[in-house]
Amino acid sequence: MTDLESLLNDRLAAAFAAVAGEPVDPVVRRSQHADFQADGALPLARRLGRAPRDIAADALGRADLADLVATAEISGPGFINLKLRDDALAGLVGAMSGDERLGVPPAAAPETVIIDYSAPNVAKEMHVGHLRSTVIGDAAARTLDWLGHDIRRANHVGDWGTPFGMLIEHLLDLGETEAAHELSVGDLNGFYRAARVKFDADPAFAERSRLRVVALQSGDPTTLRLWRLLVDESEKYFLAVYDKLGVTLTAEHFFGESYYNDLLAPVVDALDGLGLLRESDGALCVFPRGFTGRDGEPMPIIVRKRDGGYGYGATDLAAIRHRTQDLKATRLLYVVGSPQHQHLEMVYQSAREAGWLAAPARAEHIGFGQVLGADGKKLASRAGDTVKLVDLLDEAVARAAAIVAEKNPELDADTRAEVARMVGIGAIKYVDLSSDRIKDYSFHWDRMLSFSGDTGAYLQYTHARINSIFRRGAVSPDRAAAVLLGSPAERALAMELLGFAAVVADAAETLQFHRLTGYLQNLAGAYTAFYDNCPVLKAEGAVRESRLLLCDLTARVIAQGLALLGIEAPERM
Numbered sequence: 001m002t003d004l005e006s007l008l009n010d011r012l013a014a015a016f017a018a019v020a021g022e023p024v025d026p027v028v029r030r031s032q033h034a035d036f037q038a039d040g041a042l043p044l045a046r047r048l049g050r051a052p053r054d055i056a057a058d059a060l061g062r063a064d065l066a067d068l069v070a071t072a073e074i075s076g077p078g079f080i081n082l083k084l085r086d087d088a089l090a091g092l093v094g095a096m097s098g099d100e101r102l103g104v105p106p107a108a109a110p111e112t113v114i115i116d117y118s119a120p121n122v123a124k125e126m127h128v129g130h131l132r133s134t135v136i137g138d139a140a141a142r143t144l145d146w147l148g149h150d151i152r153r154a155n156h157v158g159d160w161g162t163p164f165g166m167l168i169e170h171l172l173d174l175g176e177t178e179a180a181h182e183l184s185v186g187d188l189n190g191f192y193r194a195a196r197v198k199f200d201a202d203p204a205f206a207e208r209s210r211l212r213v214v215a216l217q218s219g220d221p222t223t224l225r226l227w228r229l230l231v232d233e234s235e236k237y238f239l240a241v242y243d244k245l246g247v248t249l250t251a252e253h254f255f256g257e258s259y260y261n262d263l264l265a266p267v268v269d270a271l272d273g274l275g276l277l278r279e280s281d282g283a284l285c286v287f288p289r290g291f292t293g294r295d296g297e298p299m300p301i302i303v304r305k306r307d308g309g310y311g312y313g314a315t316d317l318a319a320i321r322h323r324t325q326d327l328k329a330t331r332l333l334y335v336v337g338s339p340q341h342q343h344l345e346m347v348y349q350s351a352r353e354a355g356w357l358a359a360p361a362r363a364e365h366i367g368f369g370q371v372l373g374a375d376g377k378k379l380a381s382r383a384g385d386t387v388k389l390v391d392l393l394d395e396a397v398a399r400a401a402a403i404v405a406e407k408n409p410e411l412d413a414d415t416r417a418e419v420a421r422m423v424g425i426g427a428i429k430y431v432d433l434s435s436d437r438i439k440d441y442s443f444h445w446d447r448m449l450s451f452s453g454d455t456g457a458y459l460q461y462t463h464a465r466i467n468s469i470f471r472r473g474a475v476s477p478d479r480a481a482a483v484l485l486g487s488p489a490e491r492a493l494a495m496e497l498l499g500f501a502a503v504v505a506d507a508a509e510t511l512q513f514h515r516l517t518g519y520l521q522n523l524a525g526a527y528t529a530f531y532d533n534c535p536v537l538k539a540e541g542a543v544r545e546s547r548l549l550l551c552d553l554t555a556r557v558i559a560q561g562l563a564l565l566g567i568e569a570p571e572r573m
């Protein structure tokens with residue numbers, strides 16, 4: 001284990017427990033005054049009826065820290081300040097360098113995790129909300145996968161429901177070939193809008209559409225074939241967007257709403273059998289405990305509508321039951337925009353009442369805010385429409401290409417195009433993942449693509465600069481070299497490196513990726529200070545070997561950290 005914080009935590013927890021006679025959180029954290037501080041004594045004072053400084057001293061006396069800690073002091077009301085031994089830090093950095101996993105242990109108890117993400121709607125353009133879901137969900141999938149969990153990606157595509165009546169009729173009006181063409185070039189909104197216009201203006205069309213919904217729901221083969229065509233064309237388009245975006249979602253991960261059709265009737269029966277269904281306005285509803293509207297009335301999830309059709313909520317109930325009971329998942333992540341928070345909480349609560357979501361299984365809404373333009377308003381195209389995702393991605397890559405060409409004119413055209421892709425797409429993902437996901441964030445192209453500041457490009461650039469040291473010196477670092485931490489900048493870099501495991505564990509738990517990006521920024525900052533103060537190629541002997549190792553380990557941690565976020569790190573840029 002190279003995770004300093006957990007090492008200190010374990011040792012101090014044992015000592016505090018001996019003092020208190022019960023388990024205690026020693027509250028270890030990084031400190032400005034020392035390397036770490038432990039504040040565990042303070043909350044114990046009242047319970048033990050002793051001064052916190054006294055408790056801290058007692059715990060320190062019992063703690064087995066000799067191999068790790070150089071000095072330990074009690075300060076203020078009872079904080080324990082710990083300064084680590086240089087040889088301990090060096091040993092841990094050496095162990096981290098020798099480890100393919102960079103000191104990050106695989107999960108002790110791997111779980112089956114469902115990640116419900118992306119989920120665009122058939123025959124509708126993906127919007128920036130789907131972009132956020134896709135980027136965040138993919139980072140979650142990559143991170144949890146790297147930790148050894150069994151990841152099931154579930155792309156809950158909106159591929160069923162009443163709009164398909166009008167969409168199919170519109171498809172017939174256009175002719176299959178023309179319709180397929182429109183959809184495959186990604187004019188999804190145009191297709192949808194045209195259908196809608198006819199539906200509103202032409203009663204005969206509206207009537208045909210209604211009959212078509214009935215035919216779809218009763219499984220009429222011709223209708224199903226036409227429906228499938230719409231779904232296939234849209235899915236092809238979504239896959240092209242995923243490919244551009246560089247995410248791990250593939251055709252195998254489409255589990256659209258229609259996937260659950262056969263499970264809907266059994267779900268209704270089961271809910272009925274459990275006494276959880278109530279009729280309201282001709283519809284069958286579940287009223288999960290704890291949800292009331294503004295008027296204090298209980299709020300329903302409509303399971304079966306008055307017309308006999310099933311809705312969004314019924315599908316989510318069928319999906320959750322399938323996920324826990326058939327797939328045996330214990331962690332269910334729903335990466336969906338914040339406006340659907342209440343809907344999801346109602347689904348979870350209903351599932352709990354039905355016994356379909358019981359410990360150790362739990363569901364978490366991984367919510368997120370909106371994407372705004374530089375003007376702070378909802379991101380829109382010049383014409384005022386919602387921005388098309390592909391356009392956004394293409395623009396990012398084009399802008400990155402211009403910047404890369406200016407910064408490094410020596411790159412050949414192929415490399416330049418490749419780097420521009422990594423930087424442009426990386427910028428889109430980074431700006432999303434580096435902001436507190438619950439909040440809105442805005443797109444500022446210049447800021448996002450800058451090679452300095454809190455950007456993906458800065459991290460990529462730091463990584464590429466380290467690789468250029470190896471190229472210039474024609475050296476390959478010895479990962480087993482002895483680590484020497486003679487200068488403060490080397491020591492500070494070592495401290496940062498040793499924080500990687502803790503930050504990955506935190507990201508896996510909270511899916512707050514901005515903490516991981518913040519860590520990578522601090523690491524890159526510590527590296528820059530080290531590089532400014534400590535010559536690498538000009539150093540000699542063991543010092544040179546050690547510094548090369550520190551460079552190499554920094555580059556590996558940055559690349560791995562970015563990989564967890566789905567961002568590539570070019571060797572040169």
Ligand code: ARG
Nearest residue numbers: 116119120121156157158336
């Ligand atoms: N298709 C939905 C939308 O575009 C998102 C689906 C989210 N997942 C779920 N299981 N409800 O809003």
